[in-house]
Amino acid sequence: MLIRTIIGLIGCALTASLLQAGEVSIKAVKFTRGPADWTINVTLKHDDVGWKHYADGWRVVDTKGKILGMLTLYHPHVNEQPFTRSLSGVNIPAKMTKVYIEARDNVHGWSMDRVLVDLTKRSGERFTVR
Numbered sequence: 352m353l354i355r356t357i358i359g360l361i362g363c364a365l366t367a368s369l370l371q372a373g374e375v376s377i378k379a380v381k382f383t384r385g386p387a388d389w390t391i392n393v394t395l396k397h398d399d400v401g402w403k404h405y406a407d408g409w410r411v412v413d414t415k416g417k418i419l420g421m422l423t424l425y426h427p428h429v430n431e432q433p434f435t436r437s438l439s440g441v442n443i444p445a446k447m448t449k450v451y452i453e454a455r456d457n458v459h460g461w462s463m464d465r466v467l468v469d470l471t472k473r474s475g476e477r478f479t480v481r
Contacts, residue, residue, distance in 0.1 A: 354481060366383075367369065368412070369428070373382060373397075373398060373459075374397075374456060374459045374462040374463075374464065375387075375395055375396070375454045375455060375456045375459075375462050375464070376395070376396045376397070376398040376404040376454075376462070376464050377393060377394070377409070377452055377464055377465070377466050377477060377480070378394040378395065378433050378477065379392075379394040379397050379435075379477055379479075380392070380393050380452050380466050380468060380477060380478040380479075381478070381479045381480075381481070382392070382459050382468060382470065382478070382479070382480045382481065383481045384480070384481065385439075387442075388439070388440050388441055388442050388443075389427075389439075389441045389443055390437055390440075390441070390443075391411060391420065391437060391438050391441055391452070392435055392437040393401065393409045393422070393434075393435065393436060393437075393438075393452055394433050394434065394435040394437070395409065395433060395434060395436075395454055396432055396433040397428075397432070397456055397470060398432070399427040399428050399429045399432070400429070401427055401428075401429060402423040403457075404427075404428075404456065404457065404458045405426070405427035405428065405429075405456060406424060406427075406454060406455070406456045407423065407424045407425075407430065407455060407456055407457045408421060408422060408423045408424050408454070408458050409421070409422055409424075409436075409452060409453065409454040409455070410422070410452070410453050411430060411438075411441060411443075411450050411451070411452055411455075412450065412451050412453060413450055413451075413454075414446060414449055414450070414451070415423070419441055419444075419450065420440075420441035421438075421441055421444065422436055422437075422438045430446050437473075439465070443470070448469060448470050448471050449469050449470065450468050450470065451465045451466065451468070452465065452466040452468060452469075452478075453465050453468055466478055468480070
């Protein structure tokens with residue numbers, strides 16, 4: 352019985368340490384229009400704790416949820432916070448004026464912290480468009 356209690360406490364402690372990192376947050380987004388497509392830079396903040404809990408990607412979606420582009424992060428960024436990664440060659444239809452940036456981590460999944468980007472404006476809350 353004592354061994355079960357100890358194992359249970361260790362399991363709880365490990366779970367708590369993984370959840371401490373919380374969800375990923377999007378700090379800034381920059382859209383740069385090219386001749387035929389877009390380059391998107393996204394700055395994320397997440398208290399990565401190593402391979403068991405880290406920010407593992409972001410995506411751009413239209414207002415109906417269709418994925419227009421996605422960047423997968425293949426390793427933790429424990430000592431590099433916040434960090435920026437870019438994705439080039441994203442095709443956004445010319446008539447589309449608004450998209451969302453979403454981010455995720457490998458414990459919580461997709462965060463509710465999204466950034467709405469209005470492509471008709473030069474800047475807004477957490478975004479710029481060039």
